[in-house]
Amino acid sequence: MDAIDEAIIRCVLRNARATYAQIGKAAGLSAPAAKRRLDRLVATGAIRGFTAVVDPQALAWHTEAFLEVYCTGNPTPAELRQALEDIPEVVEAWTVSGAADAVVHMLARDIPHLEQAVQRVRATAPVGRTESVIVLSRLLIRPGM
Amino acid sequence: MDAIDEAIIRCVLRNARATYAQIGKAAGLSAPAAKRRLDRLVATGAIRGFTAVVDPQALAWHTEAFLEVYCTGNPTPAELRQALEDIPEVVEAWTVSGAADAVVHMLARDIPHLEQAVQRVRATAPVGRTESVIVLSRLLIRPGM
DNA sequence: GTTGAAACCTGCAGCGA
DNA sequence: TCGCTGCAGGTTTCAAC
Numbered sequence: 001m002d003a004i005d006e007a008i009i010r011c012v013l014r015n016a017r018a019t020y021a022q023i024g025k026a027a028g029l030s031a032p033a034a035k036r037r038l039d040r041l042v043a044t045g046a047i048r049g050f051t052a053v054v055d056p057q058a059l060a061w062h063t064e065a066f067l068e069v070y071c072t073g074n075p076t077p078a079e080l081r082q083a084l085e086d087i088p089e090v091v092e093a094w095t096v097s098g099a100a101d102a103v104v105h106m107l108a109r110d111i112p113h114l115e116q117a118v119q120r121v122r123a124t125a126p127v128g129r130t131e132s133v134i135v136l137s138r139l140l141i142r143p144g145m
Numbered sequence: 146m147d148a149i150d151e152a153i154i155r156c157v158l159r160n161a162r163a164t165y166a167q168i169g170k171a172a173g174l175s176a177p178a179a180k181r182r183l184d185r186l187v188a189t190g191a192i193r194g195f196t197a198v199v200d201p202q203a204l205a206w207h208t209e210a211f212l213e214v215y216c217t218g219n220p221t222p223a224e225l226r227q228a229l230e231d232i233p234e235v236v237e238a239w240t241v242s243g244a245a246d247a248v249v250h251m252l253a254r255d256i257p258h259l260e261q262a263v264q265r266v267r268a269t270a271p272v273g274r275t276e277s278v279i280v281l282s283r284l285l286i287r288p289g290m
Numbered sequence: 291g292t293t294g295a296a297a298c299c300t301g302c303a304g305c306g307a
Numbered sequence: 308t309c310g311c312t313g314c315a316g317g318t319t320t321c322a323a324c
Contacts, residue, residue, distance in 0.1 A: 001204070009197065009199060009204075012196070013196050013199065014194075014196070015194065016162060016195035016196050016197050017161060017162060017195045019317090019318065020318075020319070020320095021317090021319095029291080030292065030293085031318080031319075032292080032320080032321085033291055033292075035319075035320080044203070045203055046200055046203035047197050047198065047200070048198040048199070049159075049160065049197070049198045049288070050160055050161035050196070050197050050198065051157070051160075051161050051195070051196060051198055051288040052154065052158050052161050052196075052289055053192065053193040053194045053195065053196055053289065054154060054191065054192055054289050054290060055192070055193050058146075058191035059154075059191065061290075064239070066241070077282050080284055081285055084285055091286075091287050091290050092285060092287065093283075094209070094280045094282065094284055095281040095282045095284060096211070096280055096281055097279040097281060098278045098279075100278075102284065103278070103280075107290055133242060133243045134241065134242040134243075135239045135240070135241055135248075136240040137222050137240045138239055139222055139225055139229065139238040139239060139240060139247065140226055140229055140230055140238040141237050142235070142236050143194070144196045144197055144198060145199060145201055145206075145236050145252055164300090165299075166299075174310080174311095175310080175311060176299080176300080177301075177302085177310090178309080178310060178311075180300075180301075181309085181310090291324105292323105292324080293323090293324075294323090294324105295320100295321095296319105296320085296321090296322100297318105297319085297320075297321100298317105298318080298319070298320085299318065300315105300316085300317075300318080301315095301316085301317095302314090303312105303314085303315100304312090304313090305310105305312080306309105306310085306311080306312100307309090307310080
C-alpha cells in the first residue's frame, strides 16, 4: 500500500469501469502493471468489489429513514445481522455506542412501504423498541466507503 | 425502465466491471444491446456512476461515527452541503426530521483524528451543537444506494 | 516494471421484426 | 423503436525479459 496504490484507488472510486490504460495513466504506470496492482488490491481485500451508484429516485424509492434500535436481552452482532439482512429495505446497519444499540439505514418506495418495513424490523427476534428519523434530503454522498 | 433494465442494474451492482457480454447474458441480451441499455441508464441518470467498494480498515481508517447536528439560524441545505463537503472525513450527510437538523456520517483513522474532524464540523458556520454516536461495528452494508 | 503478440472486447455500421 | 449480426479498432491478457 503506497502512493501508487492510493492513486489507483482514487481512480476506480471515481470510475470503476475505467480501462487499465486509464488507471495506469492516473498512477503513472503501464496498463499491465496497473492490472497487476488492481488485482492485488482486490485479492488482499483492500478493494472489496465494484458497484454501480444507483439513483433511488429513478427507481421510485423516494423515502429514506434511520431507525434507532433498542434490543431486548444481549443479542450478538451476528444474530442481529442475520435478522436484518433478510429485509431488503435495510440498506446499512451498525452497532453503536450511546442509548441505542444499533442504527439501521432504510430505503423504501413511500411512507406506507417504509412503515411496513419498519414493522418487519420490529417483529424480528432481538429488536425491542425503535425510534424512526425520516430523511428530508440527501446533502452529500461520497461513494466507495 | 422494465425487467431487463432491472436485471442490468442488478448485474452492475454486483460487479461494475462486468463486460457487456456478461451483462447481456445476465439480462438475456447480446453485448451491443446490453451496452445501449446501460448507456441509456447512465444518460437518464438512473445510474449515476460506477465506483469501487473500499475496505476502510485496509486503509487503516478504523473509526466511524454519526454526528447529530443542531444548526443555528435557518441555513439552506445548499449552505450546509457546501460547508460539509470540504471536510474529507465527512462521508455522507442528510437533513432529517426530529430534534436534530442533520445527520453526518464520518470516517477517521482513530479517535484523535475523529475528534479533530468533529471540531472542524463544529467550527463551520451554520453548525451549533453536535452529538456524537460512535460506531462499534458494521453489521450490514448493501452497496449501490 | 516493461515490452510484444494473440485473444478478446468495444463501438459502429447495416439490417430485420 | 428495439433487437441481432459482422467488421475495424482498441483493450486485456499472458508470456518472456
